[in-house]
Amino acid sequence: MTAAFIGIDWGTTHRRAALIAGDGTLIAERADGEGALACKGRFGASLEALVASLPQASASLPVVMAGMVGAAIGWQAVPYLDAATPLSALARHLAPVAEAPPGKRWSIAPGYCVRGAAGEVDVMRGEETQLFGALHLLGADAADGSYVLPGTHSKWVRLHAGRITELRTYMTGELFALLRQHGTLASAMQTASADDAAGLRHDSVADDPEFLRGVAEAAAHPVLTHALFGARARVVTGGLAPGAAAAYVSGLLIGAEWADAQRQVSPDEPVRVIGEPALAALHAACAHHHGRRLESLDARQIQLAAWRALATQELTA
Amino acid sequence: MTAAFIGIDWGTTHRRAALIAGDGTLIAERADGEGALACKGRFGASLEALVASLPQASASLPVVMAGMVGAAIGWQAVPYLDAATPLSALARHLAPVAEAPPGKRWSIAPGYCVRGAAGEVDVMRGEETQLFGALHLLGADAADGSYVLPGTHSKWVRLHAGRITELRTYMTGELFALLRQHGTLASAMQTASADDAAGLRHDSVADDPEFLRGVAEAAAHPVLTHALFGARARVVTGGLAPGAAAAYVSGLLIGAEWADAQRQVSPDEPVRVIGEPALAALHAACAHHHGRRLESLDARQIQLAAWRALATQELTA
Numbered sequence: 271m272t273a274a275f276i277g278i279d280w281g282t283t284h285r286r287a288a289l290i291a292g293d294g295t296l297i298a299e300r301a302d303g304e305g306a307l308a309c310k311g312r313f314g315a316s317l318e319a320l321v322a323s324l325p326q327a328s329a330s331l332p333v334v335m336a337g338m339v340g341a342a343i344g345w346q347a348v349p350y351l352d353a354a355t356p357l358s359a360l361a362r363h364l365a366p367v368a369e370a371p372p373g374k375r376w377s378i379a380p381g382y383c384v385r386g387a388a389g390e391v392d393v394m395r396g397e398e399t400q401l402f403g404a405l406h407l408l409g410a411d412a413a414d415g416s417y418v419l420p421g422t423h424s425k426w427v428r429l430h431a432g433r434i435t436e437l438r439t440y441m442t443g444e445l446f447a448l449l450r451q452h453g454t455l456a457s458a459m460q461t462a463s464a465d466d467a468a469g470l471r472h473d474s475v476a477d478d479p480e481f482l483r484g485v486a487e488a489a490a491h492p493v494l495t496h497a498l499f500g501a502r503a504r505v506v507t508g509g510l511a512p513g514a515a516a517a518y519v520s521g522l523l524i525g526a527e528w529a530d531a532q533r534q535v536s537p538d539e540p541v542r543v544i545g546e547p548a549l550a551a552l553h554a555a556c557a558h559h560h561g562r563r564l565e566s567l568d569a570r571q572i573q574l575a576a577w578r579a580l581a582t583q584e585l586t587a
Numbered sequence: 588m589t590a591a592f593i594g595i596d597w598g599t600t601h602r603r604a605a606l607i608a609g610d611g612t613l614i615a616e617r618a619d620g621e622g623a624l625a626c627k628g629r630f631g632a633s634l635e636a637l638v639a640s641l642p643q644a645s646a647s648l649p650v651v652m653a654g655m656v657g658a659a660i661g662w663q664a665v666p667y668l669d670a671a672t673p674l675s676a677l678a679r680h681l682a683p684v685a686e687a688p689p690g691k692r693w694s695i696a697p698g699y700c701v702r703g704a705a706g707e708v709d710v711m712r713g714e715e716t717q718l719f720g721a722l723h724l725l726g727a728d729a730a731d732g733s734y735v736l737p738g739t740h741s742k743w744v745r746l747h748a749g750r751i752t753e754l755r756t757y758m759t760g761e762l763f764a765l766l767r768q769h770g771t772l773a774s775a776m777q778t779a780s781a782d783d784a785a786g787l788r789h790d791s792v793a794d795d796p797e798f799l800r801g802v803a804e805a806a807a808h809p810v811l812t813h814a815l816f817g818a819r820a821r822v823v824t825g826g827l828a829p830g831a832a833a834a835y836v837s838g839l840l841i842g843a844e845w846a847d848a849q850r851q852v853s854p855d856e857p858v859r860v861i862g863e864p865a866l867a868a869l870h871a872a873c874a875h876h877h878g879r880r881l882e883s884l885d886a887r888q889i890q891l892a893a894w895r896a897l898a899t900q901e902l903t904a
Contacts, residue, residue, distance in 0.1 A: 342823065350824070383824055393820045423771075423816055439820065440812040441771075448765045454740075454758075493847045494811040495757040495840060499740055503710045503756065506659065507667070507700055523812060530810045 271295050273326040277577030278317075279396060280339035282306050282422075286573075289324045294578040298325050306337075306344040313345040314369055317376070332375035334364060334580050337396030340378040345369075350383035350393060356432045357402045358410075361583035379580075384437035392437040397425050400544055403576030404567060405432060415540040416531075420549040422447075424527055426534070438534065442523045449519060455498065458505045458515035480514045481552070484521020485559050489529045497522050520552065528556040537562070544569050588612050590643040594894030595634075596713060597656035599623050599739075603890075606641045611895040615642050623654075623661040630662040631686055634693070649692035651681060651897050654713030657695040662686075667700035667710060673749045674719045675727075678900035696897075701754035709754040714742050717861055720893030721884060722749060732857040733848075737866040739764075741844055743851070755851065759840045766836060772815065775822045775832035797831045798869070801838020802876050806846045814839050837869065845873040854879070861886050 271291035278287045283305035289297040300323060309316045317335075321327050340348035348365040355363065364377035381395035397419050405413045410432050419425040422443035428436035450459040487497055501518050504510035510518060535541060542565045543553045550566045557564035588608035595604045600622035606614040617640060626633045634652075638644050657665035665682040672680065681694035698712035714736050722730045727749050736742040739760035745753035767776040804814055818835050821827035827835065852858060859882045860870045867883045874881035 390817060391820050391824050391826060392817070393823055424812075438813055439816040440810070441815045441819075442812055444770050445812055445815070448770055452769060453761050453765055492809045493757070493843050495741075495759055495762055495843055496755055496847065498758045498762070499756040500707060500709070502758075503708050506710055507708050509708060526810055526812055530813065 271297055271326075273297055273324075273328065273331060275577065275581035276321060276324065276327065276331050276333045277573075277580060278320070278333065278335045278339075279337055279399070279573060280306060280335045280344070281337045281396060282343070283308070285320075285337075285339075287320055287324065288574060288577050289327055290574075290577050290581050294581070296574055300324060306339050306341070309345070310343075313339070314371075330373065330375075332377075332581075334377055334379060334577070336379040336399035336576075340365070340381065341395055346378060348378050348380045351380045351398070353382060353384040353434050353437075355382075357398065357405050357429075357434065358432050360398065360402050361580055364580075382434055382437070384434055386436070392439050394425055394427075394437060394439070397427070398434070399576045399580075400569070400572050401427060401429065401434065402579065403572040403574070404542075404544065405429070406579040407567075407572060407575040415542060416535045418527070418531075418541065418543050418545075418553055420524075420543065420545040420553060424524075426527065426531065428535075436534075438530070440523075440527050440530075442527060446520060446523055449498070450516060454502055455505075455515055455519065458501070458510070458512055459519060461513050461516050478517045480510070480517040481521040482555065482559065484518045484523075485525035485528065485556050486521075488522050488525030489532075489560070492526070492529060494522065494526060524552050524556055525559075528553075528560055532560055540565060542567050544572050588614055588643075590614055590641075590645065590648060592894065592898035593638060593641065593644065593648050593650045594890075594897060595637070595650065595652045595656075596654055596716070596890060597623060597652045597661070598654045598713060599660070600625070602637075602654075602656075604637055604641065605891060605894050606644055607891075607894050607898045609898075611898070613891055617641060623656050623658070626662070627660075630656070631688075647690065647692075649694075649898075651694055651696060651894070653696040653716035653893075657682070657698065658712055663695060665695050665697045668697045668715070670699060670701040670751050670754075672699075674715065674722050674746075674751065675749050677715065677719050678897055681897075699751055699754070701751055703753070709756050711742055711744075711754060711756070714744070715751070716893045716897075717886070717889050718744060718746065718751065719896065720889040720891070721859075721861065722746070723896040724884075724889060724892040732859060733852045735844070735848075735858065735860050735862075735870055737841075737860065737862040737870060741841075743844065743848065745852075753851075755847070757840075757844050757847075759844060763837060763840055766815070767833060771819055772822075772832055772836065775818070775827070775829055776836060778830050778833050795834045797827070797834040798838040799872065799876065801835040801840075802842035802845065802873050803838075805839050805842030806849075806877070809843070809846060811839065811843060841869050841873055842876075845870075845877055849877055857882060859884050861889050 274292040275290040286301040288299050304316050339345050363380050367376040370376040382398045383393050385391050417427045424440045424442040426438040449455050501515050543550045544567045554564050591609040592607040603618040605616050621633050655661050680697050684693040687693040696716050699715045700710050702708050734744045741757045741759040743755040766772050818832050860867045861884045871881050
């Protein structure tokens with residue numbers, strides 16, 4: 271296996287690099303905390319150190335980066351693609367890094383900006399590369415449908431004929447973190463495992479009645495600020511055990527996405543989730559609550575499929 | 588005028604004391620930052636210092652306190668009253684302070700716990716005293732109707748025949764503060780005047796189109812986490828000027844209360860706001876957007892009416 275290509279998912283706080291061989295084989299991966307915020311002013315040096323840390327990697331390999339590295343807060347602001355541009359054209363729109371030394375083939379994938387019928391605007395950076403991977407993994411026809419990519423900013427996307435036809439982003443993970451770290455719900459949202467991003471007290475979602483109660487509440491009463499105070503009212507009147515509020519709030523926030531999806535996604539349309547197993551399980555519980563089927567795609571396989579496809583197109587360009 | 592009674596609105600972070608004469612005249616007021624959180628472990632000494640700072644006040648005057656001073660995080664946890672208890676009975680349910688030295692008539696007003704038809708629970712502490720004041724200022728019959736008491740936790744209350752028949756709390760001010768201080772919207776929510784709690788860039792609400800746009804968005808699209816990300820999407824695509832996001836988010840959050848009120852409050856029911864003039868103006872703009880009339884009551888006059896009525900009942904008890 272000869273190393274031929276490096277793909278980097280470079281987000282706000284973390285990055286993950288994959289070293290790919292000419293035949294598409296994954297040779298090595300590296301993940302670290304050198305996110306876009308931490309690398310301000312020293313992106314080039316940080317990238318060279320990362321490349322040097324990969325086995326068999328030569329400094330002359332082409333590097334494609336995706337994510338917030340291409341935002342205004344990142345290395346170089348890369349304009350968004352318009353939704354009319356098919357995902358299959360992503361490789362042709364990679365932006366060369368202006369600061370790259372001569373001979374380096376460094377480029378950044380553009381995000382997408384999607385405008386709705388009423389003029390509303392939504393954006394993504396990084397997820398377009400995952401969707402490009404899904405398209406290659408599933409095939410263009412089979413990839414039609416709705417996708418949820420959970421996270422700090424949870425994305426709901428509709429793909430049709432290789433294009434992003436709808437995009438709705440929810441500030442789910444960010445709001446959960448804000449409420450858990452600050453404010454009047456924070457102490458009740460502390461759980462035994464501070465690393466448990468969803469705040470569940472149990473090993474499985476199905477075992478946590480407060481998560482499911484939050485999902486049901488989000489479906490019945492859509493005003494989030496009222497539902498959030500409801501968590502506090504239940505805590506101070508003894509109706510919600512200390513430490514259980516995180517699961518309830520998690521249910522309210524993810525449940526709000528699914529309540530909205532009932533209005534936005536037709537009942538017979540398949541929905542797929544691309545995300546970490548723990549978050550995918552929470553979405554599966556929401557899908558079950560609403561009587562919908564959810565197909566779970568392995569986020570790592572999707573990302574590797576994207577790098578392989580980009581490598582092929584980049585190396586033959 | 589002989590000083591006869593001290594009323595203290597004692598919240599989480601601030602308190603305000605009023606010294607009342609036997610004939611109901613206001614003799615003096617004092618406000619400071621000695622909130623319940625700051626006074627942990629030294630409430631008695633802090634109260635005695637406050638009393639000593641008031642002119643003509645003797646240490647033997649009866650003191651009635653309302654607000655978070657009666658919560659678990661305060662001086663003494665006073666159980667909530669049930670909504671079946673009329674507001675007129677508030678004076679009979681004042682809880683004596685257990686730590687009070689012999690001869691001191693110190694007491695704390697209880698909050699209310701209101702349960703809805705579906706078993707949902709909501710609570711207030713401090714606002715019950717303002718509503719008691721409104722009842723005395725307006726008269727029992729005229730006081731029927733809906734009230735909004737804006738703030739960190741905005742309260743919507745329905746009064747009927749002197750009882751609290753409905754209560755809905757919204758975490759409006761708290762969420763606004765969280766988003767403005769932390770997270771991805773924080774930088775865009777900074778305005779020239781950091782003291783402007785509503786984030787308006789203009790002298791009057793009617794001049795700020797972003798506040799009104801937020802109100803309209805909240806009415807049309809109720810999923811707050813999506814609308815919040817929409818603010819970010821507009822900022823990064825140039826559709827929302829830096830510094831204008833605070834007014835938009837303020838409109839989204841207060842607008843969510845009014846969108847809910849359209850479902851909860853019948854169109855011919857009067858709505859009154861009890862709050863600071865700046866917040867009352869924001870609610871007036873929301874009422875106008877929804878084609879409703881809003882009557883503004885002076886929060887300070889309401890609070891003084893409450894203390895006068897409590898003084899009368901306390902002194903004749």
